[in-house]
Amino acid sequence: AQSVAQPEDQVNVAEGNPLTVKCTYSVSGNPYLFWYVQYPNRGLQFLLKYITGDNLVKGSYGFEAEFNKSQTSFHLKKPSALVSDSALYFCAVRGAAGNKLTFGGGTRVLVKP
Amino acid sequence: KAGVTQTPRYLIKTRGQQVTLSCSPISGHRSVSWYQQTPGQGLQFLFEYFSETQRNKGNFPGRFSGRQFSNSRSEMNVSTLELGDSALYLCASSFALAGGSETQYFGPGTRLLVL
Numbered sequence: 001a002q003s004v005a006q007p008e009d010q011v012n013v014a015e016g017n018p019l020t021v022k023c024t025y026s027v028s029g030n031p032y033l034f035w036y037v038q039y040p041n042r043g044l045q046f047l048l049k050y051i052t053g054d055n056l057v058k059g060s061y062g063f064e065a066e067f068n069k070s071q072t073s074f075h076l077k078k079p080s081a082l083v084s085d086s087a088l089y090f091c092a093v094r095g096a097a098g099n100k101l102t103f104g105g106g107t108r109v110l111v112k113p
Numbered sequence: 114k115a116g117v118t119q120t121p122r123y124l125i126k127t128r129g130q131q132v133t134l135s136c137s138p139i140s141g142h143r144s145v146s147w148y149q150q151t152p153g154q155g156l157q158f159l160f161e162y163f164s165e166t167q168r169n170k171g172n173f174p175g176r177f178s179g180r181q182f183s184n185s186r187s188e189m190n191v192s193t194l195e196l197g198d199s200a201l202y203l204c205a206s207s208f209a210l211a212g213g214s215e216t217q218y219f220g221p222g223t224r225l226l227v228l
Contacts, residue, residue, distance in 0.1 A: 032214050034216070036219070041221075041224075042221055042222075043117070043119075043203055043219040043220050043221040043222045044203065044205075044219040045219070046216055046217075046218060046219075049214065049216060051214040090156065100158045100161075100169055100171070101146070101158065101205075101217060102158070103155060103156040104155075105155050106155065106156075
């Protein structure tokens with residue numbers, strides 16, 4: 001069975017400071033990892049994904065994520081957070097042979113001016 | 114290119130009724146997946162359709178069903194509604210069967226409230 005853990009329910013950061021949202025996963029075989037963001041009363045917006053290759057993946061809106069196989073982690077990062085980055089962030093995993101996307105519980109990010 | 118659209122956006126029903134939700138995928142996408150989002154259970158996979166066939170199914174009772182039409186549009190139906198079915202129902206589409214590296218793109222969701 002595959003699973004995703006987002007250990008922090010909420011992350012608070014001041015505008016302009018670096019933002020990190022943590023994610024660890026468990027899956028058989030090579031993982032495919034995704035980050036999505038959800039704004040209030042909206043669906044999920046795709047940010048980035050890791051398939052293979054470089055461990056540092058760059059995505060939309062200045063976000064990037066670092067894949068670490070030994071630690072089974074895929075943390076989302078942004079060098080300088082904006083107030084508009086305040087939202088709910090979801091990490092998701094899918095195994096190479098699986099078709100189901102499994103999500104973490106989500107991390108609420110609050111960026112204060 | 115238009116994104117995934119879902120109708121209706123909001124719905125209020127009473128216990129015991131049934132409901133049908135609709136999803137139109139991104140043009141050219143053939144796979145449609147459905148997810149339920151609740152504060153308690155988070156995001157849970159319901160089922161996936163590809164070329165009018167259900168390919169995968171999550172751990173939900175038989176009251177939850179769906180179908181896909183030849184134009185890739187999909188509907189999901191919930192019969193005999195229960196209070197616990199109150200949720201945001203999200204539809205996601207992808208070009209091919211949603212596996213491996215394929216990215217799923219989500220619609221805005223239908224918020225269902227069961228009274």
